[in-house]
Amino acid sequence: MDFINFIISFFVSKKLTLLTAFLCWRPEDVSELMKQGRAAGLRVRALPRFDRLPALPPYRSFREAMLLDIRCDNSTLVLAEASSKRAFNLRHSWLIIDDSPFNVSYLETSLGDALVLPDGDVTWASSDVMVDVYRVKDDQPLVVTSLGPTMSQIALERLWARLPTAVSRRRNLNNVYLKSATIITQPQYFKGWHDLSNRQIDTFPKVTYPLLMLCGEDLKFRFNLKQVDLYGEQRNGTFDGLVGAMQRGELELGVTSMFLRGDRWRVLHFCAETVELRGNFLFRQPARSAVSNVFVLPFSRGVWRALAAVGGAAAALLALCGLLARRGTPDAAAQRLTLLESFTFAVGTICQQGSDLSPSLLSARVLMFCTLLASLFVFTSYSAKIVAILQAPSDALQTLADLTHSPMDLGVQETTYKRVYFAESTDPVTQALYRRKLLPLGERAYLSVVDGIARVRSGLFAFQVEESSAYDVISKTYTEREKCGLKEIKAFTLPMVAVPVRKHSGYRDLLGARLRWQREVGLMDRFRRIWMSSRPKCDAGSGGFVSVGLVDVLPAAHVLLAGALLAALLLLLERLAHAATNSYRSRARFASAPVASGAGEKHQLT
Template identity: 25%
Template sequence: MDYDCDSNKEAFNESSDQRYLNTRHHWIVWSTGHYTNIEFARLNVDSEVTWATPDSSQQGIDLYDLYKINFTWPIIATPAGHWDRKNGLVYNVTRFKYLRRNNLHHLNFDTAIVVFNHSMVVDNIHEHLITHEESNFTTRMTKASYAQLLMLSEIFNFTMTLLLTDSSNFGPFENGSFQGQIGMLQRNEAKLSPSPLLFYRARDVAADFVSAIWYFDTAAMFRHPKVSAVGNALLQPFTVLVWMCVLGTWLLVLLTLKTSAWLESTYSDESTVESSWSATMLATVGAVSEQGSEMESKWVTFRIVLLFTMVQVVLLNNYYGGGIVSSLLTEPPKTIRTIQNLIDCNLQVGYEDTNYNRGFFQQTTDPLVHILYKKKIFPPTESYPSAYRVDIGVKKMKDEPFVFQIEQIQAYPHIDRTFTDSEKCALTEIPLFTSMVGPVFALVQKGSPYKHILAYGFQKVRERGLMKYKWQEWQPPKPRCLLTRDVVSVEIN
C-alpha cells in the first residue's frame, strides 16, 4: 500500500479503526515519510505491519517491523531489512514473532478469578491462590491455572490486577450476555481469565479460548455398602449349565449302574450283585462322595462306569474347592456401577454447592440423570436441593450412606485425612456427566491481540514439562487402599 496516496491513507485509517492491523492481515506500507506518521494506528503485539521507506542515500529502501504493546502505547519499530538494486532484498527478521516481542514492558492485565464464596474475606488474593491451604473460596483447578499464568507473566514481563467473580457461565441470556468471567470479558471489565472453562459454541461466540491448561473431571463418589452373603453361595463356583450337565451325568450313571446290575443278576447264575434301586442309589452316592461302593460286579461295564464317576468327581472337587477358596480371598463384588443402580439403591444423593454442578444438572440431556435429580437430589417434597460444601459432603460420605457429586480432586485431600483404610477401599466413583468433562481452557476477550502470544507461552510451558509439574503439584492422587496386598511368589532354594 502506498500510504502517500490519499485514498490509500483513508483505507489504512479505516482498517485501523476496524482493528484489521492484526495477525490475520499482513501489511506492507510504502511511504516517503517516517513511521511515526501512523502513531495513531491501532497496532498491537500481534500486528503484521512492515513499513517501507527510502534510505538516507535515496538509492535503497529500509524496512521496519512495527507493533505496539497496547493500542495506546508508542510504536516499537524493529529494523527488518534493506533493499537496493545491487544486493537485492536482505531480510533480517528470521526469529518467531513472539520470540522477538516477548517483553510486554509491565503491561497490566485485569484478570478475572472465579470464586465460590464472595462472603469469605481474603486479605491477599494472590497469596491465597498460591497456597495449598484448603478452603471453600476457589478450586484447585483455578489455583493450578493461575500458577501457570504466573510463569507466563515472568516470561513475557506483564502484571495482573486480580478481580473476583462467580462461576455463573451457563448462559447466555437472550441478549447473548453472560455472567461470571465471560461476562467480565464481554463488558471489558477484564482482559483475561485463568479460571478455565469447557469449550462450548455459545461461549466461543463471547470469548476466545486460548489453550488447554487443565483436565476437568467429576464423578458421583460414595462408600460402596458391604454386599451381604447370598443364599446360593455354595453354587456359585459353577454356572447353571455346568451344574445341569453334572446332574445329568450322575443321573445317567445311576441308570447305567442299575441296568448293568439288573442284567448281571438276571443272566448270570454266579452273580451276587444286588440290583435294587436302593443299592444302586447307595453305590452312586458313594462314588459321588468318593466313599467307594459295596456292590461287587464282575462285569466290565459296571466297573468302567464306576471308575468314570470317581475320576469325574475328583476333578469336580478340585475345581469346586478352588472356586470356593478364591471367592473368599477376592474383593467383594461392587453391585452399584451405573446411574440406574444409584436410582434403585437406598443411598442418598447430593452435589457440591457450585454453579457448574447446578448447570450440569440443568443442561444434561441424559434422562437417567434427570430421574436421579428429581428422585433423590431435589424431590418435590423438598424446598431446596441437596447441595453441600466439600467438607460437609465428604463427612456425610464417611458417616452416612451418601453419594456426593463433585470434582474428585476437591474431595481427595479430605478423604485422605478423615477416612479409614477400609473406608478408602470401599470408595467408588460413577461418572454422571461423561459429555461435560475434558480439557478446559484459559480465556481472553473475543478478538484479543494477546491470544496468540499467551497460547505460545502455554505451549512453551507444556513442552518444557512445567505444566505437568503444576498438575502434579495441584492434583492430589486418589487415596490408596492399603488393605489390598499384592501377592509375590518367592522361590526358596
C-alpha cells in the first residue's frame, strides 16, 4: 500500500482535518502529501526544520493530527519537545512512521525517553504492521499493542469502531505508585477515614478518599500519599498548600475535592466533578415583631387611609354641629364641640375611649354613635389580626435584601475562599449585604461550623455555610421544634468541586472516565449520602401557641414613652409660659404704680 495514501487514510478515518507533519522528505513527496490531503479534506502543514519547532500546546479547542518520520535526523527533538509540553495526549493523534519492517528494539530505542502516558494517542506504523504505544509511568517500559497491518480508510474506520477506547484498553497501570496528597485541616479531630463523628470537618477529603481508592483498585495503581493542612491560596502569583505542591509538579493527584476556580485552573487541572454544594444563609425565621412593627401590619394602606378619612369626617361634622349649636341652640354640651374637642373625640374613639360630652342635639348623638360603632368593628378586626400575626409561622425574611435591612447579625463559614465569593459577586444585592453586614465585622464575621450553628440556634443570626456541614451539626444539637423553624436564602451559586490532578497530567482522562462511571452506577451518590448530611426532617410541626414577649409590644411601649415625653415637654412649656406671663404682669404693675402716686400728690397740692 502506498505510504502517503495510508497516512491520509489514517487521519481521515479519525475524522481529523488539520495535520502537522514533521518530515524530511523530498519536496515532490511533500507536495504529493499535501495534494492528497487537500483532496481528502485534510489541511497539511509540513515542517522540515526540526531545530525550529513551533509551539506544541497540550490542549487546543480542536483535535489535531501529528505526523513524524522517525527516520529523519533530529526526530528526537520533536519527541523531546512533545514530552516536555505534554503534547502526547488524546487531543493530539500521533502517527510515527517507519518505512522499514517492524523492530521492537528500534521502537523502544527511538521512544526511550518519550513521555507517552496512558492518555496518549500514539500509533507506530512500520511497513508491515501498526502498533499502539504508551507507558504507564515515566520510569516504566513501553506497552506495545499490535493493531494489525497497514490498511485502507474503510478498514481503518472499522478498526476504530470495534477497538475499545484508550481508557478501556489501558486500565491496568501495573501497580505503579502515584504521588498524591490529601487534606487534613484539623488533625486533632481526625480519627480515620471511616469515622462519622465529625463529618463537618474535612468533608471533601472524606467523600473523595473512598472514590479514589476504588479507582486505584479499578486501574491497578497505588498511592504514595502524604498529608497537607491547606488547600492553597494564591499569594504573589504562587499557591501554598496542596495547590502549590501540584503547581510545583511535586504531586500527580489530590485525594480530595476542591472548587473549580479560574485561578486554580491556571496551575492545575481537574479530572471529574464529585458533589454539588449549596452555600446558603441558614437562620431561624424571626418573629414578625423582630423585623417590623406588627401594629401597622394588620391593615393595608388603603384601610388606614379609609380609617383616617372616617375619623377626620366625624371630627369635622361634630365641629360643624358645635358651631351651629353656639349660634342658637341652648345645648351646653353641643356648644363645647369645638374643632379641637371634636378632633380629640375622633382620636379617642379610634382608641376605644369614650367622651364626657353627651349633647342633647340628636344629630350629634347619632354621629357619635355611628363613629363609636365603626370604631368597634375596626378595633375587633385589628385585634384579631394582631393575634394571628403573632401566632402564625413567620415569613418575614425571604430575600437577601430582607436580610440586608433586617436587624439580624450575619456570619460566614471559615473556608479558604471565605471572602472571595462575596467580593467577586456582581449581584448588587449581594454586594450591598457584604458591605453593610460583613465587611464592618472584619475577622469576627468568619466562624467555624459549630460556633456559627450555635449562634443560629440562639436566634437573630444568619450563617452562610455549606449545607451538608450545617445539617450534621443541626441533627445533633437542635430540638425537633428548632429544626422546623430553619430557613435558607441563597447567597450565590458555588462552583462545583472536583478531583484535582497535575496540570496536563497523563492520567486525567483515565481517572475522569472511571469517576464518571462511579457516578453513573451510584457509587458516588452512596458515599455522598454517607458523608454529607441531608436536611433534618421536621417531625414536630409548627403547632401550639407562641408566647408574646416584650419585643412584640415594644412599638407600643415606644409610643407610650414618646407620649409621656411629649406630655412632659408640653407641661414644661406651659409652666414656662405661665411663669413668663406672671412675670410680665408683675413688671407692668410695678411700672404703673409710681406714675399713679405722683399724680395723686399733685392733685392734693392743688
